[in-house]
Amino acid sequence: MKSSVLTSPPSSKLSPSAAKLRLLKKLRCTLRYEKRAWESGALLVAGVDEVGRGSLFGPVVAAAVILDRGYRVRGLRDSKLLPAERREVLAERIREHAVAWAVAAVDAARIDQINIYQASRVAMREAVSRLVPAADHLLVDAVCLDCEVPQVPIIHGDALSASIAAASILAKVERDRMMCEWDVVFPAYGLASHKGYSTPKHLAALREHGPTPLHRQSFAPVWQNPVPQEAFGFMLEQDEALEHSAAG
Numbered sequence: 392m393k394s395s396v397l398t399s400p401p402s403s404k405l406s407p408s409a410a411k412l413r414l415l416k417k418l419r420c421t422l423r424y425e426k427r428a429w430e431s432g433a434l435l436v437a438g439v440d441e442v443g444r445g446s447l448f449g450p451v452v453a454a455a456v457i458l459d460r461g462y463r464v465r466g467l468r469d470s471k472l473l474p475a476e477r478r479e480v481l482a483e484r485i486r487e488h489a490v491a492w493a494v495a496a497v498d499a500a501r502i503d504q505i506n507i508y509q510a511s512r513v514a515m516r517e518a519v520s521r522l523v524p525a526a527d528h529l530l531v532d533a534v535c536l537d538c539e540v541p542q543v544p545i546i547h548g549d550a551l552s553a554s555i556a557a558a559s560i561l562a563k564v565e566r567d568r569m570m571c572e573w574d575v576v577f578p579a580y581g582l583a584s585h586k587g588y589s590t591p592k593h594l595a596a597l598r599e600h601g602p603t604p605l606h607r608q609s610f611a612p613v614w615q616n617p618v619p620q621e622a623f624g625f626m627l628e629q630d631e632a633l634e635h636s637a638a639g
Contacts, residue, residue, distance in 0.1 A: 412471070418550040420468045424543065425458070425554055428528045435490065437526035438554025439519055439536070441511045442470065442562040447597075447613055448580070448587030448606050449569060450496040451507065453514035454561035455522050455529075457490040458554050464488060467556040469549040470563035482564040485557045492557075493521035494565050503609040512536055518558075530554050577603050 405413065428436045441453040458464070464484050466477070473481070486492055495517035497510040505513070516536045519526060529542035530552050536542060548555040567586055574583035580596045580603070587593070589612055597606075597616040606613045 415469050415472060415547065415550045418547060420550055420553055420556050422553050424530050424545060424548075424552045428530070428543070429460070431528075433528035433541070435524055435526045436528045436530060436554060437491075437519060437522060438530045438548070438552055438556070438558045439515045440532040440549050440555050440558040440562055441515055442559065443566050443587070444507055444511055445589075446587035446607075447589060447593065447610050448499070448582060448603070449573060450498045450566070451502060451511050451514050452494065452496045452562045452566040452569070453511065453518040454492065454494045454558040454565070455515070455518040455526065456485060456492045456554055456557040456561060457522060457524075457526055458485075458557060459488055459490050462488045464553070464557065467553045467560070469547075469556060470559040472550075473560070475567065478560050478564050478567075481557075481560050485561060489557070491522045491524055491526075492561060493518045493523075494561060495521060496566075496569075499605050499607045502607050506609070507607070508534075532559070573605065577605075 425436050425438075435457050437455045437457045439453065439455045441451055443449065443451045464481065466481060470478055495514050497514045497517075501513075502510040512534055515531065515534070516538055519529060519536065519538060519540065526540055529536065529538075529540050530548060531542050531544050532548035532555050533544055533546050535544050545552055545555065549559040550556070570582045570586045574581070579600050581590075581592045584590075585593050594612060597612060601616055602608065602613045608614055
């Protein structure tokens, strides 16, 4: 008798982004890193994170948050894992109850000049510098910042540290607000829906219309679609008028 061998169907391979999201969902966001810092003598521990690093449009936005030890904001986790409505609710609670919080952004032109990694670090450092009172210890998502404040970089920090998660939420809410405002200026690109990321709709708009002045020209999907974009034509006309009046 011929024996048959049962084989399991091949499992579909996850994309890198899907695999990362699956990992992040398994991680627990707690105060253990903050408690270590407090036990070492730190009083004002700030979580620091950025959003928009992979976007093709607009700024990278960073936030820094010093949580109040006596008030726990429940439900904090990586902003990517939260629906927009929940992020808005949590952002309001964070702003209301945090000891200090601050947001900073680096625009697309600067990103093209110094690269997105350095721009992210600049935005995070700027957010930290705006905290009042100032932080005496930093928990940073994955990178080290050029500042003298003691700091601990934490890989997947926005999914592990409550303070970093709070910063991630504030940065995400602020950047989403910016994208919705720019969507009115550039309605053909669908910025309110995809926030500038490489969705099929956004790439199709780039192929049809080319990049706007606020797209990141150093990103391949942008410079590969160099169709002139005339949405800011009125600004060029104003510049020309000013030049003529100055010359006269």
